[in-house]
Amino acid sequence: xxxxxxxxxxxxxxxxxxxxxxxxxxxxxxxxxxxxxxxxxxxxxxxxxxxxxxxxxxxxxxxxxxxxxxxxxxxxxxxxxxxxxxxxxxxxxxxxxxxxxxxxxxxxxxxxxxxxxxxxxxxxxxxxxxxxxxxxxxxxxxxxxxxxxxxxxxxxxxxxxxxxxxxxxxxxxxxxxxxxxxxxxxxxxxxxxxxxxxxxxxxxxxxxxxxxxxxxxxxxxxxxxxxxxxxxxxxxxxxxxxxxxxxxxxxxxxxxxxxxxxxxxxxxxxxxxxxxxxxxxxxxxxxxxxxxxxxxxxxxxxxxxxxxxxxxxxxxxxxxxxxxxxxxxxxxxxxxxxxxxxxxxxxxxxxxxxxx
Amino acid sequence: xxxxxxxxxxxxxxxxxxxxxxxxxxxxxxxxxxxxxxxxxxxxxxxxxxxxxxxxxxxxxxxxxxxxxx
Numbered sequence: 001x002x003x004x005x006x007x008x009x010x011x012x013x014x015x016x017x018x019x020x021x022x023x024x025x026x027x028x029x030x031x032x033x034x035x036x037x038x039x040x041x042x043x044x045x046x047x048x049x050x051x052x053x054x055x056x057x058x059x060x061x062x063x064x065x066x067x068x069x070x071x072x073x074x075x076x077x078x079x080x081x082x083x084x085x086x087x088x089x090x091x092x093x094x095x096x097x098x099x100x101x102x103x104x105x106x107x108x109x110x111x112x113x114x115x116x117x118x119x120x121x122x123x124x125x126x127x128x129x130x131x132x133x134x135x136x137x138x139x140x141x142x143x144x145x146x147x148x149x150x151x152x153x154x155x156x157x158x159x160x161x162x163x164x165x166x167x168x169x170x171x172x173x174x175x176x177x178x179x180x181x182x183x184x185x186x187x188x189x190x191x192x193x194x195x196x197x198x199x200x201x202x203x204x205x206x207x208x209x210x211x212x213x214x215x216x217x218x219x220x221x222x223x224x225x226x227x228x229x230x231x232x233x234x235x236x237x238x239x240x241x242x243x244x245x246x247x248x249x250x251x252x253x254x255x256x257x258x259x260x261x262x263x264x265x266x267x268x269x270x271x272x273x274x275x276x277x278x279x280x281x282x283x284x285x286x287x288x289x290x291x292x293x294x295x296x297x298x299x300x301x302x303x304x305x306x307x308x309x310x311x312x313x314x315x316x317x318x319x320x321x322x323x324x325x326x327x328x329x330x331x332x333x334x335x336x337x338x339x340x341x342x343x344x345x346x347x348x349x350x351x352x353x354x355x356x
Numbered sequence: 357x358x359x360x361x362x363x364x365x366x367x368x369x370x371x372x373x374x375x376x377x378x379x380x381x382x383x384x385x386x387x388x389x390x391x392x393x394x395x396x397x398x399x400x401x402x403x404x405x406x407x408x409x410x411x412x413x414x415x416x417x418x419x420x421x422x423x424x425x426x
Contacts, residue, residue, distance in 0.1 A: 273411065280414030335407040 034301055036294040044212045044286045046124045047102065048080040048094065052207055062207070064126055068092060069117040070106050080120070092116070124219065127211035131197045139193070168192050168337065176341035177348070184344055187230060191223060192337040199282060199329035203322060214332075215283035217275070224275035227340045232267065235347040243267065274339055281332050285325040292318040362420040369420070373413030380405050 004010075050062040063081035070076065070091070082089040083104070086096065095105045095113070106116045121129075142161055145154045154162055173188050174181045198213040213219055243263040245253065252259045296314045300307025384402035388395045 273415075276415055276418055277407075277411035280418050281410065284414060284417065331403055331407050335404060335411075338404065 034294075034297045036291070036298055039294050039297070040287055040290040043290050044215060044283060045102070046122045046216060048083065048104070048120060048122055050123045050126065050207065050211070064123065065121040066092075066104060067119050067121065068104055068106070069119075071108075071114065071116065123211045124213050124216050127201060127208065127213050128198065128219065130208045131201050131213070132194070135193050135197050165189060168334075172334070172338050173341050176338065177345040180348065181341075184230065184341070187226070188337055188341050188344075191226075191340060192333055195223070195278065195336055196330065196333040199333060200326075202282065202286060203325055203329065212282065212286050214278055215286055217279050220275040220279045223278075223336070224271040227274060227343065228268075228271040230340070231271075231343050231347045234344075236349065238349060238351045239347045270339075270343055274336055278332050278336055281328055285321075285328055288321050289318055289325065292321060358423050362423040365420040365423065366417055369413045369416035372416070373410055376409040376413075377406050380409065 048066060049064055052060045052062065063079050063084075065077060066080045066083065067075070067077045073091075076090060076092070078089060083092065083094050086093060088107070091108075092104050092106050095101060095103060100113070100115050103115060104118055104120065105113050107113055138158075138161055142154065142158045142165075145158055153159060168189060169181075169185060173185055177184050177188075195214060198219075201209040202212050202214065204210055244260050246259050246263060248259050292314050296307060296311040299310040380402055384398050387398050
């Protein structure tokens with residue numbers, strides 16, 4: 001009877017079928033054809049307004065600030081809702097075609113289309129600012145706890161954050177950077193928490209999460225540039241000597257400086273590898289989740305029954321991929337911090353003692 | 357033609373990643389079998405090595421995407 005141990009499972013199955021019937025009704029109505037490419041790409045790339053949902057005919061999205069500087073007319077700052085649906089405002093519009101697709105362009109008086117200096121608050125920027133505020137709130141509360149009661153261990157969520165900070169400091173930063181790890185700890189810990197929070201917020205489907213921040217090449221490139229500066233601005237004399245005059249056979253250095261050239265090339269490729277690794281992992285993860293969701297609609301266009309059947313499997317797959325994505329988020333933040341600390345440690349190594 | 361090349365490249369990258377991470381996982385599991393007390397250390401090292409190999413496979417994916425859009 002109702003004390004059957006499968007009762008919960010049956011109820012869930014019944015609810016699933018009941019709620020999937022509207023999918024059946026919806027796909028028989030006439031709608032704009034579903035374009036999976038546009039759906040996927042639109043969700044993983046940046047945009048000038050934060051689209052939340054679409055209910056019926058009305059779209060709910062949060063308009064953000066567009067800040068552009070035209071070549072001759074100076075700075076403009078306006079709400080991005082003025083550029084909705086391809087409208088033109090003060091000579092600016094969002095372009096539909098390559099090469100400036102989905103970016104604000106300016107139509108000059110002579111008809112030419114150029115791209116103005118654009119420092120708008122786009123979806124990624126807004127999400128980045130929200131995540132930074134979140135991190136500052138959490139970490140500063142932890143610091144405040146210690147300032148108030150220095151001998152008491154924090155409990156609850158702050159205790160968990162403290163465990164993570166100590167784990168990264170003791171397992172990653174101290175062994176890899178070496179003796180003066182305290183100088184680089186602030187930067188490396190900030191890097192770790194920044195990447196971790198942005199990755200995790202990207203997994204949450206609704207506002208304020210859901211923006212693909214670390215899957216954006218511009219953001220990962222700035223972090224890679226910061227690591228590049230941290231490595232090279234404070235490098236040892238030993239480090240530079242190993243690059244320009246490495247301890248290899250002389251004919252690899254003179255007359256043709258092959259090894260120095262390779263080492264110089266290596267200075268640049270290591271941060272570039274960091275950048276591309278994080279970007280590609282995050283972008284690929286988000287795209288996979290989007291593609292599984294899009295499969296429901298693709299199969300639903302064929303026939304509503306197929307759509308219903310596929311949607312059950314697609315949702316389970318998407319949940320599984322989200323768990324994998326969670327793992328990848330944490331691992332990628334960890335690996336970025338680990339490799340940054342390894343490179344910084346390599347740049348500050350003591351010279352090898354000559355064996356006698 | 358570019359799309360064909362890109363799809364082929366992505367498939368080969370997947371093969372590379374599969375072989376690499378499979379070998380890492382196999383050695384890690386074997387090592388845990390030999391010395392179960394070291395399981396935590398081995399697991400951490402396996403995850404780091406897997407992330408690095410996956411990074412290389414994703415470089416290939418980026419090249420494939422560039423082949424399509426450029």
